[in-house]
Amino acid sequence: MTKVFLTGVTGYIGGDALYALHKKHPEFSYTVLVRDDSKSDQIKTAFPGIRIIIGSLDDYELLKKEAASADIVLHTADSSDHVVAANAIAAGLAEGHNASNPGYWLHTSGTGILTFADSDRQVYGEYDDKVYDDWDRVDELTHLPDHAFHRNVDKIVLEAGTKFADKVKTAVLCPPTIYGPGRGPVNQRSRQVNALARATIQLKFAPILGAGKSVWNNVHVHDLSNLFVLLADAAIAGKNDNGLWGANAYYLVENGEHVWGDISHAVAKEAAKQGFIPEAKVEHMDFQTAVKYGGSTWGMNSRGTAKRASKLLGWKPVGPSLLEELPGIVKGEYEVLQK
Secondary structure: OOEEEEEOOOOHHHHHHHHHHHHHOOOOEEEEEEOOHHHHHHHHHHOOOOEEEEOOOOOHHHHHHHHHHOOEEEEOOOOOOOHHHHHHHHHHHHHHOEOOEOEEEEEEOOHHHHHHHHHHHOOOOOOOOOOEEOOOOHHHHOOOOOOOOOHHHHHHHHHHHHHOOOOEEEEEEEOOEEEOOOOOOOOOOOOHHHHHHHHHHHHOOEEEOOOOOOEEEEEEHHHHHHHHHHHHHHHHOOOOOOOOOOOOOEEEOOOOEEEHHHHHHHHHHHHHHOOOOOOOOEEEOOHHHHHHOOOOOOOOOEOEEOOHHHHHHOOOOOOOOHHHHHHHHHHHHHHHHHO
């Protein structure tokens, strides 16, 4: 029986990934790490028979032990920034597996790593024509500057997948703005656009940074989860196509892009249409204020082209567009604010 160890299942990404994987493979043996025992009942209700362990990402030995005994590790809990957890998973997979029985690590990073140029020059809301490519120029993604956001943890995963390539098979999934209703047992709401909608309702205007011309990719959460499932299927099938795992297995996960200024206008229009604000109003906001509202990304560029998943796994996004989901996002944030 395939054993899967997951982190972050009470979160948005991890919860939806668990839903999708469990729906495809209810026969798998699932172990999930939960930091808050009060949420265990929600998980058990949604997924009877699942094994829950209580612990934090700082519990190095616990994570190492679980990674060593799992066939597949799906890591989403603060996965792009928590060094201790990444080191524990790397060590556990290396110690618990061998060439004839490799362990697979599906790791969640994020395209905030591509914003370092904007951060370096502290210019927000301006257009940047730089577009990354996870197939023809993947080397650029796997060798980003050390000071780039998430880069320190990316390096841990990439090193594990190269130093122990025979027994540790790694895949880094790098999603951008994620949207759409999650199907997990606890958190079913995303952050970036949701935070913009929430701020708009609170302030009675939609914030816009600088010229509003910065561009960011996006992907529906269900499409992201579909890629986790495809990689898990490849793992249990023992597929080892060139570039599927290891040094070049860096997967941008996107289905198009949006201009942040356009999204601000669309959110304002939708909030006004639903009667949550008096008029479709947009006002400029400085970066530091935006950060307080959860909008550090609204003025930055993060652009890439997802080719690897399509070429190697036949991944094809099928979820509704960001604009199609926008009415639900705005309504959902209004309802949260009423609680």
